[in-house]
Amino acid sequence: MLETAIQIIQKLRRAGHEALLAGGCVRDHLLGREPKDFDVATSATPEQVEALFACTQMVGAHFGVVIVKLHDVHVEVATFRTDGSYKDGRRPESVTFSTAEEDAQRRDFTINGLFRDPVADRIIDYVGGVADLEKRVLRAIGEPVRRFDEDKLRLLRAVRFATVLGFEIEAETWKAICEFAPLLQSVSAERIRDELIKIFLHPNRLRGFDLLMDSGLMQQVLPEILVLKGVEQPPQWHPEGDVFIHTRLMLSLLPEHVSLPLVMSVLLHDIAKPATFTVDETGRIRFNGHDKLGADMTGDIMRRLKFPNDVIEPTQVAVEHHMAFKDVKKMKKSTLKRMMARPTWPDELALHRVDCLGSNGLLDNYDFMKAKAEEFSQQPLIPKPLLNGRDLIELGWQPGKHLGDVLTKVQDAQLDGVITTSEEAVEWLKASKLMPEA
Structure with missing residues (x-):
């Protein structure tokens, strides 16, 4: 991909235009990380870019952005620009094509405002991004208040970059994030979701969680998390503290690489505890039904x-x-096997593990299920049914939905190891007095 971007840069230069690598790919190069993609910034207008390359797609002509396809690789080529006012808090009302230096000033953070000449292997830095990379500091370009006022999503992007890069947020930038946090409400749910996914799927997710809390952004994106604070739990089962502390601790105990449903289930598994909090006549705290209500929430x-x-x-x-x-x-084998046969089972087991580690630390049920998985591994959890609906009809049942209940009972007996053949299934039905009356 880098080679393709260089070819595009060289062709633009041969046509008399300035062209450089820009943004995240430069940052990642300096950090020794493999860039996900390579963006090119150029003095050429979108029309000039389109005229130079055989296969292009205008994705933001108003903003000077063209996708160039070369060797089956797509590279975003953007014209150097300055932005007008951001009335919608997302995109500028107008843009003016400009120079590389002016283009750098419109970007969000100094570490994203760098350019690189890949031919001469030279970094062009108009915003102090190299120094901030060396210091591992995230700093808004220019006035932080103005940068966040232009695009409110930058508030979450700051948390994301600080999370995935492990950078500290510069004081004035942090102050502006905290001040502007309530304005995140103007950003679309889809854009917020995409940033949250990147934060919570990263191994450093706990840092992201804490930054969201400390900045006030959590109140805007997942206000239900804040309600967990101060909700007491039975100390014999939860010596770690309230529901918020428990949830945060579980997040810290997840392995580096997790699925999105797993990390979201950790965040939300006890989300209904505040709504179901009761104290019984013995003084014991209970959260009856918080699992079912929690699923709905x-x-x-x-x-x-x-x-x-x-x-x-x-x-x-x-x-x-x-x-x-x-x-x-206490479950029958059939219940355990049906439970373990769910596609979600690996994540359910992983959730249970950190639920235990984040509370009383007792892993006996987890170890029991791991042992059962080994015990059941020699054959399919849910084998081929011994009987089907046609078999039941031939045995005298009338067609109808009730056949499903009978077949489930037969399969439970099969899963429990009580029966292993179709003949045994018929005999079991007779012995269980489940056969229809003649």
Whole structure:
């Protein structure tokens, strides 16, 4: 991809235009990280770029952005520009094509305002980005208040960059983030969601969580998290403290690489505890039904943030069933096998593990389920059914939905190891007095 970007730069230069690598790819190069993509900034106008390359796509002609396709690689080529006012808090009302130096001044953070000449292997720095990279500091370019007023999403982007890069946020930049946090409400849910995903999927997710809390941004994106503060829990099961402390601790105990449903289920598994908090006649704290209500709340929260259904649904399953683990040692084999056969099972087990580690530390049920997984590994968890609906009809049942209940009971007996053949299944039905009357 770098080679393609260099070829584009060289062609632009041969045509008399200035052209440089810009933004994140320069930052990542200096940090020794592999850039995800390479953006080119140039003095050429969009029309001039389009005239030079055979395969282009105008994706933001108003903003001077053209996608150039070369060797099946897509490279974003943007004209140097200065921006007009940002009335919608996202995009400038107008742009003026300008110089590299002026273009750098319009960008968000100094570490993203760098250019690189890849041919001469030279860094062009108009904003002090190199020094900030060396100091591992995230600093807004120019006046922080102005940068965040232009595009409110930069508030979350600051947290994301500080999280994934492990940088400190410069004092004036941080002050402006805290001041502008309430204005994040003007940003679309989709853009907020995308930044949250990058924060919470990163191994340094706890830092991101804390920055969201300390800045006031959590109140704007997941206000339900703040309600967890001060919600007491039974000390014999939760010596670590309240629900907020428990949730934060669980987040810190996750492995580096996790699925999105897992990290979201950690954040939201106890989200209904404030609403279900009661104290019984013995003085014991209870949260009856918080798992079921929590699953409903999880769906509402994630739909509000425009998560796709294929993320929402497995997250809800994990939240809804996270309390079932306390009973696994008393479950029949059939119940355990059905539980373990769910596609969400690996994440459910991982959620249970950090739930235990983030509270009383007891992993006996987790170890029990790991042992069961090994025990059941020699054959399919859910084998081929011994009987089907046609078999039941031939045995005298009338067609109807009730056949499903009978087949489930037969399969439970199969999963429990009580029956292993179709013949045994028929005999079991007779012995269980489940056969229809003649």
